[in-house]
Amino acid sequence: MVKKETQKVEEIVICPECGNTHISRDYTRAELVCEGCGLVIDDGIIDQRPERRAFDREQQQKREQTGSPMTYTIHDKGLSTVIGLRNTDSYGKSIPNRNRAQMYRLRKWQKRIRISSTMEKNLTNALPSINRISSSMGLPRTVRETAAMIYRKAVLKKITRGRTIESAAAATLYAACRQCDVPRTLEEIANASNLSRKEIGRNYRAIVRGLRLKMMPPSPMEYVSRFCSKLKLNNDVQTKTLEIIKEATNQEIVSGRSPIGIAAASLYIASVLCGERRTQCEIAVVAGVTEVTIRNRYKEIVKNLDIEIVL
DNA sequence: AAGACGAAAGTGGTTGA
């Protein structure tokens, strides 16, 4: 039997960064996060949802809400003890034969624990890196959690071997951004982490392949609101850009091309059409592509969509 | 002088034999 719980109507919030009205409320972390640009608008919101009361044991188990939220961004710093190889106890007395089997089992488990402790050591370095890069970029916590989870899996599969922790961390963060639909350009992560775009990209591909992550190419639309706000463009231009991208997608001139290039070119066209012109160079800097790419894409789009451009 | 344009050569990744 399904009983619907009534919810209070939530007031509409607009993101100060990109003007987006798609704001998600994460009550377990008390955060108000813009789904468009990933900005954390408020990190102290109050849960206004109805109390979840339970009237019997079954309901209680279902509705249990206590306990701090689980997090992947903190590793366990537990100390581990080592069991020596000699068959003597701590006083140096020989261990009776009948207890040897037990000692053998203990050593076996000790080994297993040690494997996980090298992983913990790795995480001790990596997780602060992930946190540092993502907080300097203002990414929401959900992305960090995802990144930390991916990183753990990558370590277990030994994909991080032979890579620096910093670059592996940056790569998982890039992957996490895309999985959470808050895509950042490789360029942005490169700037925040002092690593080259090439290196992060290489590690990113290795991780995606190694973990068989299913990655969809991001839609050009995902970048528009952020680029617009960086260029101080108003909502009209943003709307126009999205229209152009939609049309371009229908005309199938999008596939195979970099979504960022499409977004940048559409933005350029929209800015000219709306009389809020930005130069190809300005947009190129913000989008992290060259003017040449913008030019090529924009020529194609203008040709295919029959748009008149007057410079 | 700044911005747009386009040619040409180089880079790094994907694909298919």
Next chain:
DNA sequence: TCAACAACTTTCGTCTT
């Protein structure tokens, strides 16, 4: 595993506003 390839970048000279 390697060569062909498509997309993108870098660089640079020329044209336009």
